Amino acid sequence: MIPAAFAYARPTTVDEALQAIADGGEDVKVLAGGQSLIPVMRLRLAAPETVVDLTRVAELRGVREEGDVLVVGAMTTHSDVLADPLLAQYGQLLVQATETVADRQVRHRGTFGGALAHADPAGDLPAVALALDAEFVLVGPSGRRTVPASEFFVDYLTTALEEGELLVEIRLPKLGSEWGVRYEKFNRVAQAWSIVAVAAAVRREGGRIAEARIGLTNMGSTPLRATATEAALLGADVSLEAVTAAAALAADGTSPSSDLNAQADYRQHLARVLTRRALSAATGL
Numbered sequence: 373m374i375p376a377a378f379a380y381a382r383p384t385t386v387d388e389a390l391q392a393i394a395d396g397g398e399d400v401k402v403l404a405g406g407q408s409l410i411p412v413m414r415l416r417l418a419a420p421e422t423v424v425d426l427t428r429v430a431e432l433r434g435v436r437e438e439g440d441v442l443v444v445g446a447m448t449t450h451s452d453v454l455a456d457p458l459l460a461q462y463g464q465l466l467v468q469a470t471e472t473v474a475d476r477q478v479r480h481r482g483t484f485g486g487a488l489a490h491a492d493p494a495g496d497l498p499a500v501a502l503a504l505d506a507e508f509v510l511v512g513p514s515g516r517r518t519v520p521a522s523e524f525f526v527d528y529l530t531t532a533l534e535e536g537e538l539l540v541e542i543r544l545p546k547l548g549s550e551w552g553v554r555y556e557k558f559n560r561v562a563q564a565w566s567i568v569a570v571a572a573a574v575r576r577e578g579g580r581i582a583e584a585r586i587g588l589t590n591m592g593s594t595p596l597r598a599t600a601t602e603a604a605l606l607g608a609d610v611s612l613e614a615v616t617a618a619a620a621l622a623a624d625g626t627s628p629s630s631d632l633n634a635q636a637d638y639r640q641h642l643a644r645v646l647t648r649r650a651l652s653a654a655t656g657l
């Protein structure tokens with residue numbers, strides 16, 4: 373299918389992009405990598421009056437460090453993430469999850485910011501951002517604001533982004549060598565969306581677990597934290613028994629959907645199994 377006709381703007385700065393959005397009429401869509409937006413436009417599920425293409429806004433692309441934080445520009449592509457030296461050192465959970473996204477062609481165009489703004493619960497990167505307590509920096513007509521990941525994902529394909537606002541950067545904590553991480557994804561064929569996936573980051577102190585962060589992909593209408601598992605791990609021995617007992621709680625409080633790929637109870641089973649695997653790998657068991 374061919375998209376409905378639209379006006380097209382290609383700004384080179386964030387200020388120009390905000391102006392183009394303001395001038396774009398009733399229904400304006402921002403284009404990042406186009407890997408989710410273009411298919412939706414081709415099916416005419418979206419027919420924006422104006423498309424504002426961010427691909428030439430250089431200030432939105434790249435990774436830098438600010439003290440203990442990694443700042444990832446919204447237009448940083450999945451391929452950029454995989455090649456970035458700072459993320460290789462301090463952002464392995466994001467790197468591992470990004471490696472599982474689609475294929476090389478999609479990773480070349482698709483962006484970290486686009487995947488988060490799209491907020492598909494089957495997407496791999498929202499659960500990583502949630503597990504890491506990322507912060508989302510948004511700019512719009514009324515200025516700049518920072519939204520924690522726990523408030524960014526509001527519902528199915530719905531975020532805290534307001535009309536006219538842009539996601540400009542994502543702030544992630546640097547995880548040093550005291551952290552172990554693992555992204556465990558279950559899908560039917562390679563390079564496909566997650567049926568369920570688990571993002572785990574664990575900080576060890578001596579033989580104990582000092583901190584655990586676990587994000588769940590596709591276990592509800594938004595990414596979720598496995599809070600009961602996290603609480604059970606706090607202060608626990610690094611042992612297979614402790615990890616297995618905590619992982620058994622991973623599906624508590626979740627209400628995943630049933631579809632052609634999996635029934636809800638099977639997804640809950642997968643969440644428990646994948647959490648055990650992710651925690652075992654992250655703790656080096």
Ligand SMILES: Cc1cc2nc3c(=O)[nH]c(=O)nc-3n(C[C@H](O)[C@H](O)[C@H](O)COP(=O)(O)OP(=O)(O)OC[C@H]3O[C@@H](n4cnc5c(N)ncnc54)[C@H](O)[C@@H]3O)c2cc1C
Pocket residue numbers: 401402403404405406407408409410426446447472473474475478481482483484485486487489490494495496497533537538539540563564565566
């Ligand atoms: C064949 C295929 C397989 C895929 N498999 C996977 C997979 O296994 N795992 C996975 O996680 N993802 C997968 N994806 C999705 C991929 O990760 C996309 O990159 C992502 O969903 C959208 O990113 P994008 O940059 O292409 O955004 P776009 O498609 O350009 O935009 C998506 C939405 O976000 C909005 N948006 C984009 N950027 C901003 C911004 N800076 N501020 C405000 N709003 C913004 C757009 O207006 C649009 O509504 C797949 C995609 C395809 C086509």
